[in-house]
Amino acid sequence: MNFRVEINVMTKKEILDPQGKAVKLGLTNVGINAIKDVRIGKHIVLDLEADNEEDAKQKAEISCKKLLANLIMEDYHYTISTL
Amino acid sequence: MNFSIVVFPGSNCDEDMVYALREILGQKVNKVFHKETSLPQNTDCVIVPGGFSYGDYLRSGAIARFSPIMSAIQQHAQKGGLVWGICNGFQILTEAGLLEGVLLKNNHQKYSCKNIYLKPATKNTLLTQHLSLEKTYKIPIAHGDGRFYADGNTLKSLQDNEQILFYYADNQGIVNENTNPNGSLLNIAGICNKSKNVFGMMPHPERASDERSGNIDGKTLFLSFLGQ
Numbered sequence: 001m002n003f004r005v006e007i008n009v010m011t012k013k014e015i016l017d018p019q020g021k022a023v024k025l026g027l028t029n030v031g032i033n034a035i036k037d038v039r040i041g042k043h044i045v046l047d048l049e050a051d052n053e054e055d056a057k058q059k060a061e062i063s064c065k066k067l068l069a070n071l072i073m074e075d076y077h078y079t080i081s082t083l
Numbered sequence: 084m085n086f087s088i089v090v091f092p093g094s095n096c097d098e099d100m101v102y103a104l105r106e107i108l109g110q111k112v113n114k115v116f117h118k119e120t121s122l123p124q125n126t127d128c129v130i131v132p133g134g135f136s137y138g139d140y141l142r143s144g145a146i147a148r149f150s151p152i153m154s155a156i157q158q159h160a161q162k163g164g165l166v167w168g169i170c171n172g173f174q175i176l177t178e179a180g181l182l183e184g185v186l187l188k189n190n191h192q193k194y195s196c197k198n199i200y201l202k203p204a205t206k207n208t209l210l211t212q213h214l215s216l217e218k219t220y221k222i223p224i225a226h227g228d229g230r231f232y233a234d235g236n237t238l239k240s241l242q243d244n245e246q247i248l249f250y251y252a253d254n255q256g257i258v259n260e261n262t263n264p265n266g267s268l269l270n271i272a273g274i275c276n277k278s279k280n281v282f283g284m285m286p287h288p289e290r291a292s293d294e295r296s297g298n299i300d301g302k303t304l305f306l307s308f309l310g311q
Contacts, residue, residue: 015232016187016190016266017188018189018191019192042141070145072184072233072234073187
């Protein structure tokens with residue numbers, strides 16, 4: 001079966017995100033002042049073959065833990081759908 | 084000492100390191116491509132040089148960490164062999180779990196390329212053994228992701244085990260917010276592992292080793308490492 005795993009990797013809340021800080025300033029320059037915080041992360045899409053959803057989940061977990069996220073600085077979340 | 088300098092796609096400080104170690108310090112040097120699965124025999128120290136391995140995609144050092152040569156480097160370190168990562172090399176070693184913590188984007192959002200002053204934090208490591216705790220050493224930095232971060236427990240154990248090698252200081256040895264070029268916790272510029280055979284630092288001693296460059300403080304660091 002073919003699955004799509006959509007992963008969001010975000011810098012942990014307690015860690016300063018300079019990119020988000022810069023973009024917040026940019027949004028203020030656009031004229032939007034109501035923004036309290038901006039944080040920027042990564043959106044990663046994996047299309048993969050797996051025996052079933054559980055197998056796809058396992059592959060996603062290993063991918064996130066071993067490479068896609070660094071758990072010292074980042075958290076990850078994902079959703080799985082069939083293709 | 085026999086040095087093996089690892090070359091990843093995107094490494095760009097490997098030749099400077101070869102020059103400093105071979106021409107200036109008279110050491111034996113081999114370059115090792117990242118696709119190799121073993122290190123040259125008699126390797127005493129593996130150098131993981133600076134650069135932008137794999138374009139710094141995903142995170143600095145994250146992809147290089149899974150290059151074929153890395154298993155051999157892990158084994159070398161586990162057997163007590165020396166490993167020294169500089170700049171991107173430091174980032175790769177933290178990603179590989181050979182050193183604790185992580186290097187985040189500089190807090191001021193800019194790439195920093197300038198001379199800084201290092202204040203040694205301990206003399207109880209090979210790298211810092213012959214340095215003076217009363218002196219500072221002028222060494223260049225060149226990085227966008229140099230903000231050392233570790234959680235509270237890790238930071239405490241780094242301090243308790245004397246694993247901090249250098250602090251960012253000014254030329255008087257003052258360590259504070261104003262002398263911190265990137266937002267690193269405690270102004271940390273370099274650390275080692277618990278067994279004190281794996282070293283990582285953001286500044287580039289290889290760029291301050293030739294008299295013609297007007298600064299040889301980096302050579303002093305290499306000499307200390309070589310026990311001289």
